[in-house]
Amino acid sequence: MLDGARVAFVVDGALDQPTGGYLYDRLVIEGLRARGCDVDVVNLDVRGPLASLRENTRLLRLLAPRAYDVVIIDELCHPRAAFAAALRARSSASPRLVTLLHHLAASERTGVSAKLRLALERTLLTASDHVVVTSETTARVAIAAGIAPDRITVVHPGRDRLGARAAPPARTRGAPVRLLFLGALTPRKDPLALLEAFPAVAARAVLTLAGPADRDPLYAARVLAAASRYGTRVRVTGALTDAALADELGAHDVLVLPSRYEGYGIVLAEAASHGLAIVSCDAGAIPEVVRHGEEALLVPPGDPRALEGALVRVVQDEHHLDAMQRAALRRAATLPTWADTQDAFCRAVFPTSR
Structure with missing residues (x-):
């Protein structure tokens, strides 16, 4: 158990958004809390340059010594989180910074836009103490971006949030x-x-x-x-x-x-x-x-x-x-459950608790 560990979990906007990335975030947060962590969800909201400056200042406060034990940043925040991560003061009392990388946003773009995104994403990943990725494919992409393999842990999502069936759906022969x-x-x-x-x-x-x-x-x-x-x-x-x-x-x-x-x-x-x-x-x-x-x-x-x-x-x-x-x-039957995912994520975030 991780009783009393203080965690800030930083996400881009509201946590209840209906996408796979936010679903993963919600369920690993549940897992952290179930294992004794005190988790603060920090919702970033950036509209315009002044808001961006405000949110970067807010992130620097989260990353200050003794503010938290661990700060987890969903990589979707990279446009505003990269600078704060790069500027954070490092000391023995500084929070461990973990980036959760679902996939590089640069992978969805081409040309100058892709290069700019990759530079920002690489800044955040390089400044992180550890990177959690959700697939072996994303791990290879992160390594290609310059992140050392020993700083990456693959934690696959679960499969059983919506239940499971012992047999395929019933189907009438000849029906559409x-x-x-x-x-x-x-x-x-x-x-x-x-x-x-x-x-x-x-x-x-x-x-x-x-x-x-x-x-x-x-x-x-x-x-x-x-x-x-x-x-x-x-x-x-x-x-x-x-x-x-x-x-x-x-x-x-x-x-x-x-x-x-x-x-x-x-x-x-x-x-x-x-x-x-x-x-x-x-x-x-x-x-x-x-x-x-x-x-x-x-x-x-x-x-x-x-x-x-x-x-x-x-x-x-x-x-x-x-x-x-x-x-x-x-x-x-060979894929992980969400309980498996939560266990693996906690081990990646708190390696000394293994």
Whole structure:
């Protein structure tokens, strides 16, 4: 137990945002508190240069000697956290600084924007005493950015937040195959590619799009307009509660996630735990979570024709779909639970407690 350890956990904006990164943050915070830590959640909110200066000053106070035992910064804060981390005074009484890296934001950009982001991210990571990453893929990216391997710990997300099933979802032979997209309606998740590929299977499948539409409203409007062309064959739910998400997983046959990049992909592990076959992309850490040719078909990102071919295969071959669903349950049994994640995260943050 870590009774009395004082922890500041710094996040970008509100902690209750419906993304995999914030979900990870919330659950590891629960784990820290359950193990005796006194955790203060610090929400950064930067609007304009004066606010940015204020929040950097606030971070420097958190990092001052004897303020906390550990300060954990979610790397999503890097534009404003990097300078405070670099300027902090180091002493034997200074808090241990741990950065939680879901994936480098620079990985989603190109050109000058990517170089600027990488410089800021490298500043934060270099100033940290330790870096926790959520996948082996992100660990390799951090090492390529100049972070020593012995300063990195991989702590994979869990799979059982929404429960698990002993058998795949019940399916009536000959009924439409039920496809499910779970994720924000954003370019990185690429639901437009799915809607572009959907006509190839629309006669034998139905599709549900579930996820928030407020991350990129202009892109989401294009998604909603494209979905409306299919009438009742495509259903849009918006953001869902955890209970509703579990119900959707139990009512579908295939998870389709055509993401162009994932730092891990918690939804993939959750879908496997419910016995769903998976169609996704060979991008980021996705191949770490699910295996191509077993429970998943992984296609090149941004390739609607390849995505179309994978959809046709799972929709038209019920025996292959059955085999993928059974493989999904076997795969899920090998992935960590959230209790495993919380234990591993605590060991990374407090190495002397091992």
